[in-house]
Amino acid sequence: MDTKDFYIRTARVQDVETIHQSILVCAKDVLMLPRAFTVLYSHMRDHYVIDPREGQGPIKGCFALSLCWKDDAEVLSLMVAEARRGRGWGKRLVEECLSEALTLGFYKVFSVTYQVDFFHSLGFEEVDKNELPQKVWSDCIHCAKLPNCDQTAM
Secondary structure, three states, X not given: OOHHHEEEEEOOHHHHHHHHHHHHHHHHOOOOOOOOHHHHHXXXXXXXXXXXXXXXXXXXXXEEEEXXXXXXXXXXXXXXXXHHOOOOHHHHHHHHHHHHHHHOOOOEEEOEEOXXXXXXXXXXXXXXXXXXXXXXHXXXXXXXXXXXXXXXXX
């Protein structure tokens, strides 16, 4: 992992367009669902990015930590630039997300994802979406794929 050249930081307003474009590319490849520009702006404080040191180009990845309920938090918008995949950055982002969740007092962290093998490799286990009613009623209810969701809750 080339960590000396990059670091993880909270997202800034200037990052939202790049985050949005990166998510759209991943959504086109069916790696994740798309997110609306307005949603990204309104939840910008939830996002973290992989940033090249010394302004060496655009961000190389991101994730969001969404605080869903009194004891539930969600990993969302996890993305690593294609050229950076396979170098441990996805794992590093999830570890950062879990660390932030623990710091905030959240001990149950989940993801609704297409990347089942990746999350399994990090110790996540599949759960029934019915175990996540706050997620279903706050986000899934607005999704075009409801009631035929093809993602896996973990």
